[in-house]
Amino acid sequence: MTEYRPVDLSGLRTVGLAARPSKVRVEDFAQPARAGVSFAEFMAGLPRILFGEDVRAVVDAVVRARRAGRPVIVGLGAHVIKCGLSPVLVDLMERGIVTALAMNGAGPIHDVEIALVGRTSEDVQAGLREGAFGMARETGELIHDALAAAGPGVGLGAAIGRRLLEVRAPHA
Numbered sequence: 001m002t003e004y005r006p007v008d009l010s011g012l013r014t015v016g017l018a019a020r021p022s023k024v025r026v027e028d029f030a031q032p033a034r035a036g037v038s039f040a041e042f043m044a045g046l047p048r049i050l051f052g053e054d055v056r057a058v059v060d061a062v063v064r065a066r067r068a069g070r071p072v073i074v075g076l077g078a079h080v081i082k083c084g085l086s087p088v089l090v091d092l093m094e095r096g097i098v099t100a101l102a103m104n105g106a107g108p109i110h111d112v113e114i115a116l117v118g119r120t121s122e123d124v125q126a127g128l129r130e131g132a133f134g135m136a137r138e139t140g141e142l143i144h145d146a147l148a149a150a151g152p153g154v155g156l157g158a159a160i161g162r163r164l165l166e167v168r169a170p171h172a
Contacts (some may be wrong), residue, residue, distance in 0.1 A: 062097065066078045071099040078106030086114065089124055101157065108160050110137050115169035142167070 005065040030052065031045035041060065046052040062072050074089065081103075101107075113120035116138055127133030146163035147156070153160075164172045 054146060066097060072097060073100040073102055074098050075102045076107065077104050078110050081107055081110040081114070082103050086111070108156060109134075109139055112160060112164065112169075114163045114165075115172040116142065118171045 028047050028049045030047045033045060034041045037045075043056065046055060065072050072091075078090070080086075080088075084130060089098065089101065093101075110120045112134065122133065122136075124133055128134075142163055146159040149163065150159035161172075
């Protein structure tokens with residue numbers, strides 16, 4: 001076993017909080033939304049620091065793009081879907097705010113499982129250990145059948161969506 005010497009802290013210098021610059025102050029915190037507030041009021045209550053400003057910048061960019069007739073394409077990973085945010089994305093698409101989605105390969109897997117049985121997201125560690133990770137029969141069959149039936153120029157999302165409608169997936 002390797003022996004380690006204690007770290008030499010003799011050169012360490014501390015600084016008092018009063019003298020140290022800080023990025024976040026309590027007066028910058030968000031204001032909780034009250035019942036009945038508009039989206040604009042909700043946005044105004046977000047903090048004007050760090051991520052709060054990023055959220056405002058994204059909202060402003062989306063509004064400018066749609067007003068100019070430009071597309072708004074949301075790139076996302078599967079966690080957005082498996083964490084239950086699909087209804088928000090669908091609503092944004094139905095309202096014409098989001099015009100397209102671009103996602104990784106796990107996104108359609110979670111979409112298919114949610115549409116078919118109303119649940120998704122297996123235990124990766126246990127599945128790998130047992131050799132069963134990613135081996136749900138219905139998921140693979142539906143995606144394969146959808147792609148096999150798709151004609152030229154039909155995208156993955158459209159092919160899977162059509163197939164889910166054909167099989168009358170209860171949670172499509």
